Amino acid sequence: MTEDYISIQKFTRDRARQVLLQALNAELQSMGKNLYDFQLSHLLTSDSTTRVIPKEVQDEMNLSISEDDLRSPALLNPEQAIAYDEILDAVLNRKAKSFFIDGPGGTGKTFLYRALLAQVRSQHLIALATASSGVAASILPNGRTAHSRFQIPINADGKLCCSISKQSGLAALIKQAILIIWDEASMAKKETIEALDWLLRDLTEDDILFGGKVVVLGGDFRQVLPVIPKGTKIDCMNASLVRSYLWQSLIKFKLKENMRAKTDPAFSRYILQVGNGLEEENEVGEIKLPSSLILEPNTQLPPLEQLIQFVFPSFDLHRLDPLSLTTSAILTPKNQAVDEINEVMIGKFPGKEHTYLSFDETSDPTQQGLYIDFLNSVTPQGMPSHCLNLKKNSPILLLRNINPSQGLCNGTRLICKEFRSHLIVAQIAVGERKGATVFIPRIPLQPNDPQHYPVQFTRRQFPIRACFAMTINKAQGQTLATVGIYLPQPVFAHGQLYVTLSRATTAAKIRVQMAPNIKALKDITLASKNFTVQAIVVEKNIPRMSSSGTSLYQRIMLQDKEENRMQATVFGYDIKVFETSLKLYHTYSITNPTVRLTPEMFRFLENKNQLGINARTPVEEIEIDGLTMRTMKYNFTPITSLQQIKEANPRLDVLFVILNVGPRKFINNSYVVDVRITDQSLQPSVLSLWDHFSEYEAPAMANLPGSFPVVIGLRLKTSKYYGCTLATRNSSSFIFDVVLPEAITLQSWTIANTAKLRELATTEPEYLLMPKGPENPEDDAIKIANLPISVDKGQIALPVLHKLAELKECSITLKANMNSYAGINQLRFTVHSISIDNSTETTDRSEPLLALPPNTPNKRSKKGHNDSTASASTPTTETTEETNPTESSLPTQETPASPNQNK
Ligand SMILES: Nc1ncnc2c1ncn2[C@@H]1O[C@H](COP(=O)(O)OP(=O)(O)OP(=O)(O)O)[C@@H](O)[C@H]1O
Numbered sequence: 031m032t033e034d035y036i037s038i039q040k041f042t043r044d045r046a047r048q049v050l051l052q053a054l055n056a057e058l059q060s061m062g063k064n065l066y067d068f069q070l071s072h073l074l075t076s077d078s079t080t081r082v083i084p085k086e087v088q089d090e091m092n093l094s095i096s097e098d099d100l101r102s103p104a105l106l107n108p109e110q111a112i113a114y115d116e117i118l119d120a121v122l123n124r125k126a127k128s129f130f131i132d133g134p135g136g137t138g139k140t141f142l143y144r145a146l147l148a149q150v151r152s153q154h155l156i157a158l159a160t161a162s163s164g165v166a167a168s169i170l171p172n173g174r175t176a177h178s179r180f181q182i183p184i185n186a187d188g189k190l191c192c193s194i195s196k197q198s199g200l201a202a203l204i205k206q207a208i209l210i211i212w213d214e215a216s217m218a219k220k221e222t223i224e225a226l227d228w229l230l231r232d233l234t235e236d237d238i239l240f241g242g243k244v245v246v247l248g249g250d251f252r253q254v255l256p257v258i259p260k261g262t263k264i265d266c267m268n269a270s271l272v273r274s275y276l277w278q279s280l281i282k283f284k285l286k287e288n289m290r291a292k293t294d295p296a297f298s299r300y301i302l303q304v305g306n307g308l309e310e311e312n313e314v315g316e317i318k319l320p321s322s323l324i325l326e327p328n329t330q331l332p333p334l335e336q337l338i339q340f341v342f343p344s345f346d347l348h349r350l351d352p353l354s355l356t357t358s359a360i361l362t363p364k365n366q367a368v369d370e371i372n373e374v375m376i377g378k379f380p381g382k383e384h385t386y387l388s389f390d391e392t393s394d395p396t397q398q399g400l401y402i403d404f405l406n407s408v409t410p411q412g413m414p415s416h417c418l419n420l421k422k423n424s425p426i427l428l429l430r431n432i433n434p435s436q437g438l439c440n441g442t443r444l445i446c447k448e449f450r451s452h453l454i455v456a457q458i459a460v461g462e463r464k465g466a467t468v469f470i471p472r473i474p475l476q477p478n479d480p481q482h483y484p485v486q487f488t489r490r491q492f493p494i495r496a497c498f499a500m501t502i503n504k505a506q507g508q509t510l511a512t513v514g515i516y517l518p519q520p521v522f523a524h525g526q527l528y529v530t531l532s533r534a535t536t537a538a539k540i541r542v543q544m545a546p547n548i549k550a551l552k553d554i555t556l557a558s559k560n561f562t563v564q565a566i567v568v569e570k571n572i573p574r575m576s577s578s579g580t581s582l583y584q585r586i587m588l589q590d591k592e593e594n595r596m597q598a599t600v601f602g603y604d605i606k607v608f609e610t611s612l613k614l615y616h617t618y619s620i621t622n623p624t625v626r627l628t629p630e631m632f633r634f635l636e637n638k639n640q641l642g643i644n645a646r647t648p649v650e651e652i653e654i655d656g657l658t659m660r661t662m663k664y665n666f667t668p669i670t671s672l673q674q675i676k677e678a679n680p681r682l683d684v685l686f687v688i689l690n691v692g693p694r695k696f697i698n699n700s701y702v703v704d705v706r707i708t709d710q711s712l713q714p715s716v717l718s719l720w721d722h723f724s725e726y727e728a729p730a731m732a733n734l735p736g737s738f739p740v741v742i743g744l745r746l747k748t749s750k751y752y753g754c755t756l757a758t759r760n761s762s763s764f765i766f767d768v769v770l771p772e773a774i775t776l777q778s779w780t781i782a783n784t785a786k787l788r789e790l791a792t793t794e795p796e797y798l799l800m801p802k803g804p805e806n807p808e809d810d811a812i813k814i815a816n817l818p819i820s821v822d823k824g825q826i827a828l829p830v831l832h833k834l835a836e837l838k839e840c841s842i843t844l845k846a847n848m849n850s851y852a853g854i855n856q857l858r859f860t861v862h863s864i865s866i867d868n869s870t871e872t873t874d875r876s877e878p879l880l881a882l883p884p885n886t887p888n889k890r891s892k893k894g895h896n897d898s899t900a901s902a903s904t905p906t907t908e909t910t911e912e913t914n915p916t917e918s919s920l921p922t923q924e925t926p927a928s929p930n931q932n933k
Contacts, residue, residue, distance in 0.1 A: 032046040032047055032050050033046075035049055035050065047073075048074070048075060051065065051070070051073055051074055052074075055074070056083065056084055056085040056088065056199065057085060064197055066197070084198075084199025084200075084202045084203065085199055086199040086200055086202065086203040087156070087199065087202055087203050087206060090156050090158075090172070090203060091154065091156070093151055093171065093172050095148050095151055095152055095171070096148070096171065099144045099145065099147070099148035099171065100148050100149075100152060102141060102144060102145040102148065103145045103148075103149060105141075106138075106141075106142065106145060107138065107287055107289070109137075109283070109284070109285045109286060109287060110138055110141065110142045110145075110285060112283065113129070113131060113142060113283035113285070114142060114145055114146060116129075116281070116283075117129055117146055117209075117244065117246055118146065118149060118150075120244045121146075121150055121155075121157075121208055121209045121244045124208075125244070126238055126239065126240075126242035126243070126244075127244060127281060128239055128240050128244065128245040128246070128247070128276075128279065128280050128281065129244075129245070129246045129247065129280060129281045129282070129283065130215070130246075130247045130248065130249075130271075130277075130280040130281070130282045130283070131143075131246065131247070131248035131249075131283050131285065132248075132249070132250070132251075132282055132283065132284050132285070133248070133250060133284065133285030133286070134250055134252060134285075134286070134288065134301070134302055134305050134532065135250055135252075135253060135288075135290070135301070135305070135528070135529065135532030135533070136288045136289055136290025136291055136298075136301075136509070136532050137285035137286060137287060137288055137289060137290075138285060138287075138289040139213065139248045139249075139250075139285060140166075140169055140170070140213065140507065141289065142285070143159065143170060143211050143213060143246070143248065144170065144171065146209065146211065146246070147159055147170070147171055147209075147211065148171070150208065150209050151171075155208045155209070156203065156206045156207045156208055156209075157207065157208065157209040157210075157211070158174075158179060158203070158204070158207045158209070158210045158211065159171060159172055159173040159174070159211050159213075160173065160174050160175065160176040160179045160180070160210070160211065160212050160213070161173055161175060161176065161212065161213035161214050161507070162175070162176060162212070162213070162214040162215060162217040162218040162249075163175065163214055163217065163440075163441055163503075163504075163506065163507070164428070164431060164434075164439030164440035164441035164442060165439070165441030165442070165443075165504055165505075165506070165507055165508065166213050166214045166441075166506065166507035167213075167434070167439055168437055168439050168441065168442045168458075168460065168461035168462065168463075169460065169461050169462075169507060169508070170211070170213065170461075170462065171462045172462065173213075173461070173462065174434045174439075175431065175434065175439060175440070176212050176218065176222065176226070177222070178431055178434050178439075179434075180194070180204070180225070180226050180229055181193045181194050181200070182222050182225050182226070191225060191228065191229075194229065194233075196233065201233055204229070204230070204233055205233050205234065207243065208243070208244065209243075209244050209245075209246070210226075210230075210240075210243060210244070210245045210246070211245075211246045211248070212226070212245065212246070212247045212248070213248050213249070213507070214248070214249050214506065214507060215247035215248060215249045215271055216248075216249025216250055216251045216253065216255065216270060216271065217249065217253070217255065217256060217506070218256060218270075218271065219256045219269050219270070220256075220269060220270060220271050220273055220274035220276070223247065223271055223274065223276060224274055224275070224276060226240070226245070227239065227240055227241075227276060230242075230243055230245075239276070239279050247271065247280065249271075250305075251270065251272065252305035252306065252525070252528050253305075253506055253525060253528060253529045253532075255267060255269070255270055255525065256269040256270050257503075288301065288302065288532075290509055290532070290534075290535055291532075291534065291535055291536060293535065293536060294535070294536040294537055294538075296537070297534075297536060297537040300320070300531075300537075301528065301531045301532050304317065304527060304528050304531060305528040305532070317527075319542055319544070322537065323537065323540060323541060323542050324541070324542050324543075324544055325337060325340065325541050325542070325543050331648075332621070332648030332649075332650060333543045333621070333648060333650075334370075334371065334374070334516065334543065334648075334650055335374075336543065337360060337514040337516055337541065337543040338360070338371070338374065338375065338378075338514070340512070340514055340541045341358050341359070341360050341498075341512050341513070341514035341541075342358060342375065342378075342498065345378070345379060345380055352423040352425075352445045352457075353445060353457070353459050353464070353465070355423070355424075355425045355445070355459075355498075356425045356443045356445070356459040356460055356497070357510060357511040357512070358510060358511055358512040358513070358514075359497065359498065359499060359500055359505065359510055359513065359514070360498060360499040360500075360513075360514040360515075360516055361499070361500060361501070361502050361505050361513060361514070361515050361516070361530045361533070362499060362501065362502070362515070362516040362517070362518070363501065363502055363517070363526055364501065364518075364653050365409075365411055365412075365501060365653070366651070366652060366653030367499070367516060367518055367652065367653070368495075368499045368500060368501055369409060369415060369495070370650065370651050370652075371498060371499035371516070372495060372496035372497070372498050372499055373419070373496075375424075375496065375498035375499070376419045376420065376421060376424060376496055376498075379421050379423075379424050380421070381421040381422050381423065381424075382421065382422070383419050383420070383421055384419070384420050384421065384422075384449040385417060385418065385419050385420075386417075386418040386420070386449075386472075386491065386492055387406075387416060387417055387418075388406075388414065388415075388416045388417075388418070388489045388490060388491035389489070389490040389491075390402065390405040390406055390416060390487055390488070390489050390490075391487060391488050391489075391490070392405070392485045392486065392487045393485070393486040393487060393488070394485065394486070397485050400774065400777065400778050400781075401484065401485050401487070401774075403769075404484070404769055404774070405483075405485070405487050405489075407769075408483070410477035410478065410479060410482070410483070411477070411478060411479060412429060412477075412478055413429065413475050413477060413489060413491075414429060414475070414489070414491045414492060414493055414494055414495055415491075415495070416489070416491070418491065418492060418494070418495075419496075420446050420449065420454075420496065421446065422446055422447065422448070422449075423445055423446065423447075424445070424446050424496055424498075425443060425444070425445055425446075425459060425496065425497045425498060426443070426444050426445070426446055426456065426494045426495065426496055426497055427441065427442070427443055427444075427494060427495055427496075427497035427500060427504065428440060428441065428442040428443075428444065428470070428493060428494055429475075429493040429494060429495060430473065430475070430493040432470065432471075432473075432493065433468075436463065436466070436468060437458050437461060437462060437463035437466065437468075438458075438468055438470075441504055442458060442460075442461065443458075443459045443460050443497055444456040444457060444458055444459055444468070444470075444494075445457045445459050447467070452471070452472060453469045453470060453471050453472070454469070454470040454492055454494070455467065455468075455469060455470075456468055456469075456470055460508070470492055470493070470494060471492070472490055472491060472492050473490070473491075473492075473493055474488045474489070474490050475488065475489050475490075475491060475493060476488050476489075484771060484774070499516070502526045502529050502530050503526075503529075505529065505530065505533055506529050508533055509533065509535065510533045510534060511535070511539060512534075512539045512540075513530065513533050513534045513539065513540045513541075514540075514541055514542075514543065515527075515530045515531075515540065515541070515542040515543065516543050517542060517543065517544055518619060518650075518652050547561050547562060548561070548562050548563070548564055548619075549561040549562070549563055550590055550591075550592055550594055551563060551565060551588060551589075551590045551592075551594035551595065551596040551637065552592070552594040552636070552637060554596065554625055554637065554639060554641070555625070555639065556625055556626075556627065556639060558625055559622075561621075561622065562619055562620065562621045562622070563588065563590065563596075563619070563620050563623070563641070564590065564591070564617065564618070564619050564620075564652060564654055565588035565589055565590045565596075565617065565618065565620070566588070566589050566590075566615060566616070566617045566618075566662075567586055567587070567588060567612060567613065567614050567615065567616060567617075567618065568587050568588065568589045568595070568614075568615070568662060569585070569586065569587035569614070569744065569763045569765065570584070570585075570586050570587075570612070570613075570614045571584055571585045571586070571726075571763055571764075572584075572726040572727060572730055573605045573726075574722050574725070574726050575722075581601060581602055582601065582602055582605060583599055583600070583601050583602075583605075584599065584600045584601075584605045584608075585597060585598075585599055585763070586598040586599070586600065586612065586643070587763070588620075588641070589662075591654060594637070595635055595637075596635065596637050596639070596640065596641060597628060597632070597635065597640040597641070598620075598623065598640060598641035598642070598643050599640060599641075599642060599643070600612075600642075600643050600644070601642075601644070603645070604643070604644045604645045607645045608643065608649065611649060611651070612643070612649060614765065614767050615662070615767070615769060616651055617651065617652055617653065617654055618649050618650065618651055618652060619648075619649070619650045619651075619652045620641070620643060620647060620648070620649050621647065621648040621649075621650075622647065622648070623641040623642055623643050623647050624641065624642035624644075625639050625640075625641060625642070626639065626640055626641075626642055627639055627640075628640040631760060632760065632761070634681070634745065634761040662770060664683045664685070664742070664744075664770075664772070665683060666683050666684060666685040666742075666772065667682045667683065667684050668709060668710075668711060669684070669686065669707070669708060669709045669711055669713050669715045669754075670711045670713050672715065672748050672754045672755070672756065673754045675748050679747070680747060680748060681745040681746070681747070681759075681761070682743075682745070682746045682747065682748065682756070683742065683743070683744050683745070683746075684709075684717075684742070684743045684746055684756060685709065685740065685741075685742050685743075685772055685773060685776060686707040686708065686709050686715075686717070686740070686741060686743065687707060687708050687709060687738045687739070687740055687741075687776065687780055687787065688705060688706075688707055688731055688734065688738060688739050688740075688741060689706040689707060689708055689714065689738065689787065689790055689791040690705070690706050690791050691703060691705050691706075691728060691731050691732040692704040692705065692706070694724050694725075694728065700720060700721055701720070701721055701724040701725065702718050702719065702720050702721075702724055703718070703719045703723075703724040703728035704716050704717070704718055704719075705717045705718075705719060705728070705731060706791070707756075708787070708790060709776065710776065710779055712783075712786060712787075712790060714790055715754055715755055715756060716749075716755040716756070717743065717746070717755070717756045717757070717758075718749065718755065718756070718757040718758065719731075719758055720757060720758050721758075723758040723762065727758075727764050730764075730766060731764075731766075734766060736777075736780075737780075737784060737787075737788075738780040738784070738787045738791075739766070739768075739777075740768045740773050740776045740777045740780065741764055741765065741766055742764065742765040742770070742773060743756065743762065743763075743764055744762060744763045744764070744765070745759060745761045745762045745763060746758060746759065746762055747759045
C-alpha cells in the first residue's frame with residue numbers, strides 16, 4: 031500500500047508510511063482498538079498522533095445533506111418552529127438541556143429532527159441520529175438504532191451499561207457530538223435511555239444529565255409502548271421513559287397538528303380521538319370503527335382477498351417505478367398472517383419465482399435426520415422461512431441489522447433486483463439511502479425463543495421476508511399511501527390500531543378488515559349463520575369413495591381453543607382445493623361453512639352436526655395463541671395393556687410401529703388387511719383394517735417411508751375374539767404424520783432398535799396368550815382367571831351367561847382351541863357344556879341349549895350397511911359398529927354418508 035502512495039500520490043517513503051499508519055489506526059479505532067493495542071504506536075510521529083481522526087468521526091463529518099432538509103426550517107409550522115428554535119439555541123450556545131418531543135403520529139416529529147440535523151451538520155458539527163427501531167432509524171439521515179450506536183445490550187434486564195471502550199473511534203464520535211436525537215424513545219425501555227445517560231456522564235467525565243449534551247428524545251406514548259412479554263398495559267407503562275428519573279428533567283414540546291393527514295381534517299381528528307382514548311368503548315373495552323373505514327362484507331371473496339384488492343389493485347401501476355410498491359402495505363398484528371399474505375402476494379406478483387431453501391442444522395448432529403422435516407416446517411418469530419419465494423422487483427424487509435452504516439437495518443425495506451446463488455442484489459426502497467444498490471448475504475440465524483422448539487437449531491438463510499404485508503410494529507414511523515389493516519383478532523385501540531390508522535394520509539386510503547364472528551364448535555347448531563370457526567385440523571382422513579361409488583369425500587376433525595371437536599367433510603373436486611390449504615395440525619379460520627346433521631352411524635361426538643367445507647368457503651391459515659399441535663393431548667393405550675381392557679366398547683388411541691402389512695383378503699363378504707404392529711414393549715399385535723380401511727389406509731401404510739413407520743390409530747377397538755388385537759371401527763382414523771413429540775420419540779426409538787424390530791417382523795411370534803399349565807399335572811383344569819376369554823357369540827348369548835352367574839349350582843365347561851391369526855397364536859374358548867343343578871347339557875351349534883340373540887352378527891352387519899345409506903333418522907344401533915370382525919362373523923363397517931345427505 032505504501033508503494034501505491036509513493037507511485038500514485040508521489041509521497042516520500044516516510045510520508046507514505048505515516049499515511050498508511052493513520053489509515054490503519056482509523057480502521058482499528060472503528061473496531062474499538064488502536065495502534066497502541068498492537069505495540070505499533072511508536073511508529074507514528076508526534077504530528078501523526080495528533081492528526082488521527084477516527085473513521086466514525088470522518089464519516090459523520092463527510093455526510094451530504096439533502097437540499098430538502100436544508101430548506102425545511104422555513105416550512106416548519108408554529109409548534110415545530112418553537113421547538114426548533116429552543117433546541118438549536120441550546121446546541122449552538124452549548125446549553126446543557128434535554129428535550130422530549132411529544133406528538134401523535136404524523137405531527138411532524140421526524141420532519142423537525144431532519145431540520146435540526148441538517149442545520150447542525152451544515153455547520154460541520156456532529157449530530158447523531160438514532161431511533162429505537164431499525165425502520166425509524168432508516169428514515170433519519172445517517173440514522174442508526176440507538177442499540178447499535180451506543181452499544182446498549184439487547185434483551186438484558188435491570189441496569190444496563192453500554193460497552194464502549196473509551197479509546198475507540200465510537201467513543202470519540204460520541205464525545206464530539208453536540209446533538210443526539212433518539213426517535214421513538216416512547217418504545218424503548220427506560221433502562222436503555224438511562225444507559226445513554228450513564229455513558230455520556232462517563233465519556234464527558236461530567237456528572238450532569240446526559241453529560242451536559244443536548245439530547246432530543248421524541249415519540250408518541252399512544253403508539254406502541256415498550257414490549258414486555260405477557261405484560262399488561264400497566265407493566266408496559268412502568269417500563270417506559272415516563273417512569274424514569276430522566277422524565278422530570280426533560281423540557282417537553284407538544285406537537286398537535288397532524289401534518290400527514292392535513293388534507294383530511296375529519297380523519298385527522300378521528301385518529302387523535304382514538305389515540306387519546308376518547309372514542310366510546312363498550313363493556314369489554316372495544317371501540318366502534320366508522321363503517322366507512324370497514325370493507326363491505328363480500329360473500330364471493332374471502333375477507334383477506336378483498337383487502338388485497340383494495341391495497342394492491344394492480345401491479346401494472348408499479349411496473350415503471352418498483353420502489354413505489356413500498357408506499358402501500360397491509361398491516362396486521364401477527365407474523366403468521368404477515369407470512370400468509372406475503373405468500374399470496376408473491377403468487378400474484380408478475381414474473382418468474384425464485385426460491386431459496388434454508389439449511390436448517392440441529393446443534394446435536396445425531397438429531398438432524400429426525401427433526402429436519404419438522405424444522406423446515408417452522409418459521410420462528412423474526413426469522414425468514416425455510417422456503418423463501420421471491421420475484422424480481424418484489425418488495426422485501428430486512429430482518430437483521432446487517433450493516434447499519436449502509437442503511438441495512440432490521441426493518442429496512444428493499445426491492446429485489448437480482449438473485450445469485452449466495453447473495454441477493456437489492457435496492458433500498460425508503461429512507462436516506464433510497465435507491466442505493468446493496469448485497470444481502472445468507473447468514474446463520476437462531477430463534478429468539480429456542481424453548482419453544484424440541485431441538486436447538488441454526489437456520490442459514492437470507493435474513494429477509496417479502497413485505498407486501500408487515501406487522502403493525504414494523505410500520506411505526508412510516509407514511510403509507512394506501513393502508514390495509516387486517517385484524518383477524520382484536521388489537522389495543524390506543525396502541526396498535528392507532529399506529530395503523532395514523533399511517534394513512536386520508537380516510538379514503540385506508541380500509542380495515544375486521545375480526546369475524548367467531549363461534550366455539552360446541553355452539554354451532556343447524557341454525558348458525560354468518561360465523562367463523564377458528565380451529566386446528568387434528569385429523570384428516572384419506573379421501574375415499576362413498577359406498578354408492580358415486581362421489582369422493584374426505585373427513586376432517588377440527589378442534590377449537592376450548593378443545594371442542596367437530597367433524598367436517600369435503601366432497602369431490604374440492605378435496606384437491608384443500609389438499610395443501612387445509613393441513614394437519616395447522617390452524618385455520620373457516621368462514622361460513624354449511625352445517626348439517628351428521629348421519630347417526632357416523633356420530634361419536636357430542637355435537638350432532640358436522641361442517642361442510644367447499645371451494646367457496648373462505649379458509650385462511652391463522653395463528654392463535656394456545657392453539658397449536660403442541661397442545662394436542664392423546665391418551666395412548668400401550669399394546670401390552672390391550673388384554674386388560676374391560677370396557678365393552680372401547681375407543682382406543684394407539685401409537686404403534688408397523689412391522690408389516692399383510693395382503694388384502696376377502697372374508698365373508700368383507701375385505702380385511704392385517705397389519706402387524708408393535709410399540710416400545712416389542713409385543714407384537716395385529717391391527718385388522720376392515721372394508722374401506724383395507725382399501726385406503728392399508729396401501730398408505732404399506733407405502734409409508736422408512737423401514738418401521740410410526741402411525742397413530744384413533745378410536746380403534748379391541749378385537750374381543752382375539753383379546754389382544756385391534757380392529758377398525760366406523761369412526762376410526764389414522765395419522766401418518768409423525769410431528770407429535772410422542773411419535774417423534776417412538777420413531778427415534780425404532781431407529782435405535784431396528785435389529786430387534788427386523789427380527790420381530792420376520793420371525794413367527796410365540797404364543798401370546800398361552801395360559802400356564804395346570805399346577806398339578808394330574809388335574810386337567812387350567813386356571814384361566816385373568817385371561818382374556820372370548821365367548822363365541824354365535825353359540826351363546828352373553829346376557830344368558832350373566833343369568834348363569836346368579837344360579838347357585840352352576841359349572842361351565844369350556845372347549846379350548848388353538849387359533850392362529852395373522853401369525854399370532856391364541857387360545858380361543860367356547861362353551862362346551864353347562865351344568866345347572868347337576869344336570870349337564872352340551873351346547874350345540876345347530877341346536878343350542880340357550881337362546882341365540884335375535885340376529886346373527888352376519889345379519890346385523892348387513893343391516894348396518896343398509897342403514898348407512900338410509901336417512902339419518904333411521905336408528906342404527908351402536909352395536910352395529912361394535913360387531914367384531916372374525917372369520918365367522920362379518921365386520922360391520924361404516925359406509926360413507928351419501929354426499930347428498932351432507933350437502
Ligand atoms: N412543516 C411541515 N411541512 C410540510 N410537511 C410536513 C411538515 N411536517 C411534517 N410534514 C409531513 O407530514 C408527514 C408526517 O410527518 P412525520 O413523519 O415527520 O411525522 P411523525 O410525527 O414523525 O409521525 P410518526 O409518529 O408516525 O412517525 C410527512 O410526510 C412529512 O413530510
